[in-house]
Amino acid sequence: MQRRLADRNTSLRELLGSFRLETSRALLSESDRPVGDIARNLGYSDSTAFWRAFKTRTGMTPHGYRKRV
Structure with missing residues (x-):
């Protein structure tokens, strides 16, 4: 599985x-x-x-995202 994922660069x-x-x-x-x-x-x-993972990936906090949507 790891090999197949690596073949797809993920x-x-x-x-x-x-x-x-x-x-x-x-x-x-x-x-x-x-x-x-x-x-x-x-x-x-x-x-x-x-919170950290969401902010790292989106640039905003979960609460900020919820308010924006």
Whole structure:
């Protein structure tokens, strides 16, 4: 599996990160679920880890994203 992913210039970590990002964007824009619940459901250890990952990938906080959408 790693070889096939490498052939496509990606990794399992990158796929998981992309899945988490797209899912979190949908949940933030389509629901009023607390950010902590979203973080736990996506497998983050806590809401701070989710906050950091989301901000790194999008340039904005989860709360900022929710307000913008």
